[in-house]
Amino acid sequence: MKEYWTSLASVLGVFAFCQTILQAVFPPELRFATVKLFNKIFHCFSSYCYFDITEIDGVNTNELYNAVQLYLSSSVSVTGNRLSLTRALNSSAFTFGLANNDTISDTFNGATVLWEHVVTQRQSQTFSWRPLPEEKRGFTLRIRKKDKPLILNSYLDYVMEKANEIRRKNQDRLLYTNSRGGSLDSRGHPWESVPFKHPSTFDTLAMDPDKKKEIMEDLQDFARGQGFYHRTGRAWKRGYLLYGPPGTGKSSMIAAMANYLGYDIYDLELTEVHNNSELRKLLMKTSSKSIIVIEDIDCSINLTNRKKTNNGGGGASRSYYDSGDIRGGGGGGGEDGGNSITLSGLLNFTDGLWSCCGSERIFVFTTNHIEKLDSALLRSGRMDMHVFMSFCSFPALKILLRNYLNYEEGDLDGHVLKELEMVVDMARMTPADISEVLIKNRRKKDRAVVELLETLKIRAERNNNNASNGGRAVRRGKNDDEDEEEEEEQEKRALDSESPKEESEIEDNCNKVEDEDEEEEEEGDGEKEKIK
Ligand SMILES: Nc1ncnc2c1ncn2[C@@H]1O[C@H](COP(=O)(O)OP(=O)(O)OP(=O)(O)O)[C@@H](O)[C@H]1O
Numbered sequence: 313m314k315e316y317w318t319s320l321a322s323v324l325g326v327f328a329f330c331q332t333i334l335q336a337v338f339p340p341e342l343r344f345a346t347v348k349l350f351n352k353i354f355h356c357f358s359s360y361c362y363f364d365i366t367e368i369d370g371v372n373t374n375e376l377y378n379a380v381q382l383y384l385s386s387s388v389s390v391t392g393n394r395l396s397l398t399r400a401l402n403s404s405a406f407t408f409g410l411a412n413n414d415t416i417s418d419t420f421n422g423a424t425v426l427w428e429h430v431v432t433q434r435q436s437q438t439f440s441w442r443p444l445p446e447e448k449r450g451f452t453l454r455i456r457k458k459d460k461p462l463i464l465n466s467y468l469d470y471v472m473e474k475a476n477e478i479r480r481k482n483q484d485r486l487l488y489t490n491s492r493g494g495s496l497d498s499r500g501h502p503w504e505s506v507p508f509k510h511p512s513t514f515d516t517l518a519m520d521p522d523k524k525k526e527i528m529e530d531l532q533d534f535a536r537g538q539g540f541y542h543r544t545g546r547a548w549k550r551g552y553l554l555y556g557p558p559g560t561g562k563s564s565m566i567a568a569m570a571n572y573l574g575y576d577i578y579d580l581e582l583t584e585v586h587n588n589s590e591l592r593k594l595l596m597k598t599s600s601k602s603i604i605v606i607e608d609i610d611c612s613i614n615l616t617n618r619k620k621t622n623n624g625g626g627g628a629s630r631s632y633y634d635s636g637d638i639r640g641g642g643g644g645g646g647e648d649g650g651n652s653i654t655l656s657g658l659l660n661f662t663d664g665l666w667s668c669c670g671s672e673r674i675f676v677f678t679t680n681h682i683e684k685l686d687s688a689l690l691r692s693g694r695m696d697m698h699v700f701m702s703f704c705s706f707p708a709l710k711i712l713l714r715n716y717l718n719y720e721e722g723d724l725d726g727h728v729l730k731e732l733e734m735v736v737d738m739a740r741m742t743p744a745d746i747s748e749v750l751i752k753n754r755r756k757k758d759r760a761v762v763e764l765l766e767t768l769k770i771r772a773e774r775n776n777n778n779a780s781n782g783g784r785a786v787r788r789g790k791n792d793d794e795d796e797e798e799e800e801e802q803e804k805r806a807l808d809s810e811s812p813k814e815e816s817e818i819e820d821n822c823n824k825v826e827d828e829d830e831e832e833e834e835e836g837d838g839e840k841e842k843i844k
């Protein structure tokens with residue numbers, strides 16, 4: 313032990329002697345330069361190079377720092393001994409982090425890198441427009457010099473991508489709205505957000521299973537289609553138009569889409585947007601991987617501009633090109649003089665050059681009255697997929713029975729099922745109406761089914777009577793020389809062909825819901841014949 317202390321004392325003596333010599337040889341003003349020089353010489357011969365990624369870059373937060381922190385959280389949670397734990401606002405998951413001044417190694421394409429989390433006290437408060445944290449934080453990335461091209465080209469991109477993935481997985485989706493009449497928040501952001509917690513999924517959505525599958529596949533193709541969109545020179549976006557009577561699940565479908573893809577929702581309140589340029593700014597502030605929704609599009613956009621030049625229906629697309637608002641059309645026209653958004657502004661929003669300022673975005677418009685929409689708005693490329701949300705069909709009814717009563721197909725009496733199948737189409741009830749009947753009696757399953765069957769039968773009978781009364785009224789209005797049999801045959805043909813059937817269904821429903829006016833039913837039939 314004595315020997316140990318003696319040798320330690322001699323080492324310290326030598327160290328003190330060297331320090332004295334150094335101080336004598338190098339005056340204080342040269343000392344700093346000498347250390348720098350030694351550092352440089354050391355780095356010249358070292359096979360490593362170092363990159364500092366500081367938390368604050370000038371006055372802005374360095375996105376790469378946050379990304380690295382998140383990226384490392386996935387590997388750190390497995391290997392680290394001392395970890396920092398955080399839970400971000402709106403997040404439902406904990407995030408692990410590298411503790412202060414700790415290191416972790418990572419490999420990428422065969423190259424090994426070392427990350428160090430460097431935390432130091434900020435020496436003096438330098439001048440800044442905003443208060444800076446007391447600690448200076450950053451990551452130092454150590455890589456071999458020979459790996460530099462590989463790491464700089466692809467590793468950092470990979471880190472960013474992985475971090476975004478983790479963020480999406482950890483963070484609850486957000487629902488944004490612009491309902492502040494165009495004012496900005498303290499960060500200059502025009503959207504305000506709340507966590508998006510809608511529980512609707514494609515599993516709970518009551519609709520035709522084939523149609524549902526088609527939509528889910530379309531969404532998947534879109535989400536995985538970066539290469540395809542790039543190759544074909546198309547902006548990476550897709551438009552869906554959901555149309556149908558109220559209470560058929562249009563809003564529920566949007567929530568299911570967001571939950572399926574893990575996207576945020578931007579619910580655009582058009583009545584709060586003052587002009588086209590404001591609309592464009594809102595678009596610019598939306599993020600990728602999001603769904604931009606305009607509900608009840610026929611009610612929210614002022615179509616008077618269209619009507620001014622629209623010579624009575626039919627010429628909708630012509631009005632787009634003829635409209636005075638199109639003067640500034642290429643760049644989002646109409647904003648120069650007006651203080652309201654125009655149809656051309658909306659078209660540019662969905663399809664103009666500015667619509668590609670982000671990527672991987674879905675536009676969803678909903679309406680109860682597709683016939684009121686301008687054909688320019690409906691064309692492919694803007695609204696790529698038109699989804700008719702119809703009255704409750706038998707397959708959809710089975711989904712509702714499963715959702716609300718926990719009934720699987722085999723649980724119900726075969727005879728009851730057959731009866732339900734027979735009346736459900738004729739009843740033309742919306743899933744919302746049927747849900748209400750089921751919710752009311754959800755504690756007494758048998759009663760729920762009996763009451764549902766009764767309601768369906770009553771509605772079916774009423775519709776049947778209405779149809780036969782309406783049919784008679786139409787026939788009364790026809791010229792005497794028209795052959796009745798031929799008329800009936802034409803009606804049958806119209807019902808057989810799919811899309812006119814859907815259109816007539818909406819109109820029939822609207823007539824029923826709004827005023828059940830016989831005259832409107834006549835108009836509906838006239839319209840149906842136009843489509844034919
Ligand atoms: N297809 C459906 N599947 C499951 N539930 C549905 C469906 N349609 C409607 N519902 C139920 O009815 C309620 C209203 O539906 P939703 O708001 O989606 O209808 P909507 O078509 O958007 O109506 P509106 O045109 O009035 O906006 C929902 O909360 C949901 O519970």
Ligand SMILES: [Mg+2]
Binds near residue numbers: 563
């Ligand atoms: Mg809705």
